[in-house]
Amino acid sequence: MSGTILVVDDEETLRGIVRNYLEQEGYAVLEASDGAEALAELRRSAVDLVLLDWMMPGMSGLDVCRKLREFSEVPVIFLTAKTEELDKLLGLELGADDYITKPFSMRELAARIRVVLRRLQKAQGEAVAVPENKEQLVRGRLTVDLARHAALLDGLPVTLTPTEFKLLVTLASAPGRVYSRLQLLEIALGEEYAGYERSIDTHISNLRKKVERDPGQPELIVTVFGVGYKFGELT
Structure with a gap:
């Protein structure tokens, strides 16, 4: 390398x-x-x-x-x-x-x-697996453009770190599915970081600041207490 x-x-x-x-x-x-x-x-x-x-x-x-x-x-x-x-x-x-x-x-x-x-x-390299081979994930105000490795909120670009982008794609690909901290850690950072599950909370907090209307009352990235996180099922 x-x-x-x-x-x-x-x-x-x-x-x-x-x-x-x-x-x-x-x-x-x-x-x-x-x-x-x-x-x-x-x-x-x-x-x-x-x-x-x-x-x-x-x-x-x-x-x-x-x-x-x-x-x-x-x-x-x-x-x-x-x-x-x-x-x-x-x-x-x-x-x-x-x-x-x-x-x-x-x-x-x-x-x-x-x-x-x-x-x-x-x-x-866009190695995140996304169902149905979609190039875009549209979730309410949020659009995740996989081909361009970009996210848009109300049509405006959102600057995300590689870790934040991978977390967002993972969660937004399966609204309602609950991921444990360990699962998200291994997806976003790799199994080398097992034992640092709580670091995911920090990345999620940063991500919420960028995509939520009110990070204190999240609608998109929802905490499932005692388990982990899920992407909100928007209506």
């Missing part, structure tokens, strides 16, 4: 170690030592994935991710010394795709990168 990876970390030594290893794995590697430099690089260069340090002086990794999501859906993996679940979920809520806790092995980092890039390629 190849691609261009931006490594964002204020530790020059760590950046060098990561760069040397990933270049041996066949990736092109760019570097940034702080958030401002990273955002500038992302605006001028084609990047396939960002490795983003959580704790940096000045602009934190969370701030960088927040600003990045205003103009790009490039996958982000956080490099973090934080281990608390709430911290990790906060990163996911801001649009990160994964996180790896320091200290980490280069082999584990490379494996995480491959998983995220494969997931993205699968989503872009």
Whole structure:
């Protein structure tokens, strides 16, 4: 697997170690030592994935991710010394795709990168199975265009991450069918993430903010308490 990876970390030594290893794995590697430099690089260069340090002086990794999501859906993996679940979920809520806790092995980092890039390629290749070979799913105000890998709400485009799009297609393909968190996790992220079922709640929350009239009173993506989620059966 190849691609261009931006490594964002204020530790020059760590950046060098990561760069040397990933270049041996066949990736092109760019570097940034702080958030401002990273955002500038992302605006001028084609990047396939960002490795983003959580704790940096000045602009934190969370701030960088927040600003990045205003103009790009490039996958982000956080490099973090934080281990608390709430911290990790906060990163996911801001649009990160994964996180790896320091200290980490280069082999584990490379494996995480491959998983995220494969997931993205699968989503872009429209690998989500949809019944009846339909190219569009029309659900009330919402239209999911499978051929274009796009979603429209009242005719206006909705920007979704690959994970959000896959969740939306899965749920909208079978209105009324209830999916457990584990089922959605395996569909959207792969079985490598078994044990992180609650991270689906964060992705669902983000998705609701984009497609629901009132995310606090969802009509499209409905919680089935004690089980998981379903797509509302619209009348």
